[in-house]
Amino acid sequence: MQNEREKDTPSAQDAQEALARYGDMLFRICFVLLRQRQDAEDAVQETLIRYLRKAPRFESEQHEKAWLIRVATNICKNALRFRSRYETVVSDEFADSTELPPENSEILGALCGLPYIYRVVLQLYYVEGYKTAEIAQILHISLSAVKKRLEKGRKLLKEAYTKEDLR
Amino acid sequence: MKKLENAEQNLRLSTSARARIGAALEAESTEIKQDKPPMRWAVAAAAVVLTVALLSVGVLHRPSAQPTTENTQPEFKTAMSGESLRLCITQMQASGQSVSTELSADNEVFVEPARQIDGNMLYAFEALDIEAYDRIYVKMRGFNDDTSPDTAVTNSDWQFTSSDMKTAKEFGVYVKTQDESQNEPQEYVLGYACDDGKFYVTAPTDGITVVYTVTAENDTETVSVDLRLRAVDGKVGVTVENEQKFVK
Numbered sequence: 001m002q003n004e005r006e007k008d009t010p011s012a013q014d015a016q017e018a019l020a021r022y023g024d025m026l027f028r029i030c031f032v033l034l035r036q037r038q039d040a041e042d043a044v045q046e047t048l049i050r051y052l053r054k055a056p057r058f059e060s061e062q063h064e065k066a067w068l069i070r071v072a073t074n075i076c077k078n079a080l081r082f083r084s085r086y087e088t089v090v091s092d093e094f095a096d097s098t099e100l101p102p103e104n105s106e107i108l109g110a111l112c113g114l115p116y117i118y119r120v121v122l123q124l125y126y127v128e129g130y131k132t133a134e135i136a137q138i139l140h141i142s143l144s145a146v147k148k149r150l151e152k153g154r155k156l157l158k159e160a161y162t163k164e165d166l167r
Numbered sequence: 168m169k170k171l172e173n174a175e176q177n178l179r180l181s182t183s184a185r186a187r188i189g190a191a192l193e194a195e196s197t198e199i200k201q202d203k204p205p206m207r208w209a210v211a212a213a214a215v216v217l218t219v220a221l222l223s224v225g226v227l228h229r230p231s232a233q234p235t236t237e238n239t240q241p242e243f244k245t246a247m248s249g250e251s252l253r254l255c256i257t258q259m260q261a262s263g264q265s266v267s268t269e270l271s272a273d274n275e276v277f278v279e280p281a282r283q284i285d286g287n288m289l290y291a292f293e294a295l296d297i298e299a300y301d302r303i304y305v306k307m308r309g310f311n312d313d314t315s316p317d318t319a320v321t322n323s324d325w326q327f328t329s330s331d332m333k334t335a336k337e338f339g340v341y342v343k344t345q346d347e348s349q350n351e352p353q354e355y356v357l358g359y360a361c362d363d364g365k366f367y368v369t370a371p372t373d374g375i376t377v378v379y380t381v382t383a384e385n386d387t388e389t390v391s392v393d394l395r396l397r398a399v400d401g402k403v404g405v406t407v408e409n410e411q412k413f414v415k
Binding site: 031048111122127 | 192199
């Protein structure tokens with residue numbers, strides 16, 4: 001679907017539509033990367049505000065979606081960098097969460113325990129259904145880097161999940 | 168992996184979060200529409216206030232001598248591999264000169280407040296995740312205080328590409344000064360520290376141009392570069408400690 005913008009800037013309605021279409025997807029990504037619900041919600045909000053402010057011109061719906069993911073992952077990275085710099089204490093969302101069934105907490109906890117570079121690639125590949133070439137484009141990394149991260153990420157996730165399972 | 172996919176289906180924005188974000192977008196949209204012209208005035212007014220404040224505390228030097236049209240400030244260019252780029256630029260504050268610096272990555276512009284170190288301005292930018300950007304630009308403009316940035320006497324444009332960063336095997340520090348108008352002795356001390364904790368110091372240079380490269384050894388995970396620049400006369404002096412980490 002072509003989504004060429006005719007206006008100078010997207011309206012609040014455009015952003016609201018993006019929120020409706022991509023809000024949950026962006027939240028999943030941000031939640032896995034940040035491991036905190038409140039921070040993830042803030043990251044989604046910030047992503048959509050940038051969408052509104054920057055008024056990018058998209059070639060397609062797919063392009064728009066990829067742009068939003070890229071911006072969201074950048075925002076999450078910045079937030080993680082801020083946390084590490086100021087040593088923010090991050091609560092264990094999964095341990096406290098009453099919203100997720102225990103079996104979900106385990107697999108999500110295992111995923112969230114992985115280093116950032118594996119989390120983001122696994123998330124985009126297995127949950128959002130992107131192909132390796134598309135992930136390379138979105139994250140601006142090489143195809144071989146995506147494949148390597150997927151391979152190692154799978155291995156690490158399996159190990160982490162097995163450990164969680166044994167507890 | 169199916170389990171993961173199923174688990175994540177339960178991760179959704181709550182109704183309250185959705186409403187909050189929707190309201191924030193509405194407010195942002197209204198602000199964009201209404202506040203554009205006043206914002207420019209606000210920024211201009213803030214710039215004037217900031218300039219006056221900096222002048223009053225002596226951060227910006229009033230021209231005490233005839234402003235020179237020569238380039239009297241050293242330029243720092245640092246680049247690193249890994250996932251992030253930190254760029255520190257300092258200027259040796261020449262009498263009657265100021266500098267404006269801007270860093271942008273693709274279409275995003277990052278301008279962070281400058282910090283004052285030993286009477287000199289240090290601009291530190293973290294260009295975030297370099298892999299997420301195609302190109303990172305740095306613009307540095309030296310200009311006389313009694314003119315405007317539009318009449319710059321120094322123009323330095325640096326560009327880094329993400330592919331440069333990803334393929335870089337070396338960490339390069341480039342220091343250049345053309346402070347010949349001062350005609351006073353200067354000493355430059357450049358060094359770097361590796362994982363072993365040793366601090367390696369390069370030989371003092373002639374103070375004109377230094378090109379200094381650190382190559383990460385195979386068994387070295389990180390290389391920290393501590394860049395110190397010092398002028399021995401104490402008048403034009405500046406000491407900058409610029410630690411960089413090169414992660415293989």
